[in-house]
Amino acid sequence: MTLPYLTDDCIYSILQYLQNDHSTLFKCLLVNRFWCRSTIPLLYANPFADITKKNYSITLTLIFCFNKAEILQLKKKLGLSKINGINFYKKHNPLFEYPKYLENYNSIIINSVIYGWFDKYCSKVLLNNQKIYNDIIPIFHQSILRQ
Known part of the structure; x- marks a missing residue:
């Protein structure tokens, strides 16, 4: 049958x-x-819709979607090779180009999610440096808008 x-x-x-x-x-x-x-x-049409859930793992997914130049730029700005056990020297290829599915782009919410992710997963030394945020946030927006 x-x-x-x-x-x-x-x-x-x-x-x-x-x-x-x-x-x-x-x-x-x-x-x-x-x-x-x-x-x-x-x-992924609106992954930041419910920011109250504090689901910051989307940030790592976005980092994996960075191109090589953006990864190098991020490593240079952070001065780190690893964040949360993720080695940036290895290439992580996501199955999909997730940022291209975004339908709603709200930079304030995206900034909040990125801040939350850094607060949760990066050392407090990095958090006290406002320059990091001024240098890092534009890399995320550049990558998202590029796709």
């Missing part, structure tokens, strides 16, 4: 219906490759 088959349009409609239910969308990522490729744009 053959299993029923849902058309791609039907699956996409289901995912659109679930657009605001992130926990369910994360489960849809694991169904198969098509579902994953269809779900990622929905999840």
Whole structure:
């Protein structure tokens, strides 16, 4: 007996219906490759929408999407080779170009998420240096807007 088959349009409609239910969308990522490729744009359309959850891991995802020049610039500005155990000398290739899916760009919220990530994962020595933020934040915005 053959299993029923849902058309791609039907699956996409289901995912659109679930657009605001992130926990369910994360489960849809694991169904198969098509579902994953269809779900990622929905999840990353507005990843900063609920800043109250303090989900700063998106910052590391954005760093992985930096090109080589931006990674070198970040390392130079920070003077570090590792943050939170992540070695910047190794190339981490993300599966998707996540910033290209952003539909809502609010620099104030993005700055807040980046500040929160540095507060949580970087040493207090770096946090006291306002120059770091003035140098680092533009790298993030440049990378996001480039894509």
